[in-house]
Amino acid sequence: MALLPYLLEELNRPTIYDQNFGLGLFNDDFPSAVGSLRPYYLRPWRLFPHDESGISSVQHDKDGFKVNLDVQQFKPEEVNVKIADNYVIVNAKHEERSDEHGFISREFTRRYLLPKDVNAEALTSSLSSDGVLSIQAPPKAITNDKGNERQIPVTKTNAPAIKQQQQQQKK
Template sequence: MYRDMEEEFKAFDSELGHIQNNLFQLAPIDTETMQSSLLKVESPIVTDSGGNKKLALRFDVSNFKPDEIEVKTKENVLYVHAKHEENTPEKKVFREFSKQYSLPKSVDPAKLKSMLTKDGVLHIEAPAPEAIAPKPELYLFYIRFLSIYLSIYLSIYLSFFLSFFLSFFSSLSNNNKYTYVAASHPLKESV
């Protein structure tokens, strides 16, 4: 009887250890999914095939059903929120997505249109006034200006350091009381 209780206790202890290990074990982070859910907007103003400028934002909400996604604006801020819950006897799943985006002042929130693709990408677009659309000619001017400025700056910087090092090493050789001879001979003191 004692042996049976001891075996039961060992089995119970083993099961308790198994539960404890699984309880505090973290699932690996899926960085690809995490990065794709982040709002990546290099330039929210794009040009469509007709040459019209528009605000275009994309959100990956592929893990949510269309009725779980909410898009709203308040005081020139766009809010995208999605919430998914599953409750079964075996598991409980809770997933939530929330993003905010400050709309440019000249974009009318009433003109925003949203569309959900089959692969779960939420597209939000609005016409962009010309005033906020990027001007490529201006960017080219800035790039040219910066390249000229940097080349002048680097040439001055390099010439300063070259002259400094040359003067430094020449002063070292003039102030040195030792004369350096070929490597096979010892150093001789100059008189």
């Protein structure tokens, strides 16, 4: 059995540098009495809540471009989304404020490159009640790659064109 996956699992453990710093302690932050009785019994599911928090998901498929980002530590007015140089830039910052342990401030910036087949002008963003920022851009409309070529409909008339021209010339 390989030990490397189990050793690397501890590297995924939240630290003081995570965005969850200052939110309080989780139950698995405390040593467990059961864990000391069985030191080689691994419980990887104890890290599951941390894996889902603060991770952005990016999707690009036939339906367009979509980003979901956890910004629950910020108020809606502290989150800014803008487009610059074909990048979507998400910036969130709140000023230093005091809590029961001292002072805390938080800031982050994320940049996402917009794919070429996405309509950047129609980009929208929304913030859910549970603090998930969703950014969406639809795909560009399919254009004809043949330049200015377009199909012209042919209409049928019941009158002959040659006779009409001859009658016009006689007049």
